[in-house]
Amino acid sequence: MISIAVSSQKGGVGKTTVSINLAHAFARAGFRTLLVDADPQGSVGLSLTRQSRLLSGFYDYLADPGIPFERLLVPTRLDTFSLVASGQAGDYEVGGAPTGASLSRVRSFLRTVEARDFDICLIDTPAGLFGLTADVICSSDAVLVPQQAEPLGIRSVPKMLEGLNRLRVIHPGLAVLGVVLTMVQQNMEESRESVIALRNLLPEELLLRTLVPRDPLFVKASARGLPIGVMEEGTGALAVFDSLRSEIEAKLNITSKAAQVG
Template sequence: MTAKKNTGSELPGLETPPVGPTGRPISVFPVPEPLSGHGPARIITLCNQKGGVGKTTTAINLAASLAEYGRRVLAIDFDPQGALSAGLGVRNHDVPTIYDLMLGTMKNPSEAIVETAYPNLHIIPANIDLSAAEVHLVNEVARENILARVLAKVSDKYDVILIDCQPSLGLLTVNALTAAHGVLIPLECEFFALRGVALLVETIDKVRDRLNPALELDGILATMYDSRTLHSREVLERVVDTFGDKVFETVIGRTVKFPDASVAGAPITTFAPEHQAAEAYRQLARELISRGAAA
């Protein structure tokens, strides 16, 4: 008869700690202390060359959550589709945009900053005009540093600047990476989304080597996770196996509340403040602060 193997959970007085979707023990991230002052900002770029991974949803709700915790946040809509502007209920036509600042037709970024309906949260909007920026900037000297020079003029007024990139690895994304201190990669828990991460990390490494030695990978955020499907669980497991602690403990699940909030032009933290998805983004904000990636 084979003897039964003892595990830690069977020893007297020991309990197995609960684990989260990432397979790690669940951490409690404390509510951050209020800040005594503001600035200079830590700049975080949210990028993934694959579309539909929850990048703009993350930018909207992370910005709103950080603002809830008293951080002064500036969101940069850096996608010609203007989804970040629409998601925060901000007008982006016939107004100054990030395109005007990139081309130099407007010199003062403060003139393009719009206060949202949410305290501590401001935005520089974008619209379809931004799609022409790469063509206009291709012959500019130090074209990769244009956004960095724009943000340097206002960074002292904010604690966090979040840049929402378009789904591409072109000149605009390189500008965003060159301007940033850290990168947050939203990753849909789906196999084809996983395949593109290696290329994105390679691009981040090139920007770090050639343009921005201070650039860090702040973390990979699993989005659209469905614990009921084996596929979601397997993809998340592979991401954790590959990137380890660079994967945030916070995981964003699938819910119809996100498109509903987008239609309403509001963050989910105000559209459905008690919903588990709203709490997930508040937890992400707390985790980011606990990691030292935000003030």
């Protein structure tokens, strides 16, 4: 199993949108995919199932690792795509530095997921690089960094990457997949310039080629509890997230089940 933490320096950059739609793209490609909502705000759950506030989930497992995993698992209409909501135990410590006990429980959770024969586990984390997010990153195989294509946000990217390099001291095997630019508006000069600025700032291997546009369909999809690709008008979004999935597959040297069959 490949575990991927989806993390950002600050909130509001499209992290949950990327997590949901990238997980859906992996599932459509034949990977048995689990999307875990590790953000106490429960954004993934609220986007995909209105009952998420009532479900046991990730934080409940951290509070009590003896909880049956099947109680956490939420199936979707796509048999290769399942969810784990954030859960009820919201008093789990999300701040501070990674600790042995916290790391142990997150890693235990991921071993439990792997034992259920999932191929991909995507984890939507709280913003920042401390506490629970650091625990998740230091337990995952890889990390993906969504970043809004706007001038102020671009300036924070080097700090985010420096923070990830510090976490690699704890977890040397961590693969930094790079930055994926979100909320790109090709009709706005500042957004276009932000894309160019980041391309000039980062090594080529740290900036993914796929650009995620700002699209009102993301809001409509969330209101209906669906990935955008399921919407009738979502063909373009399907292509965007299939492109992002393909880039990540190449970086991790994995092959989609559809390609294997072909």
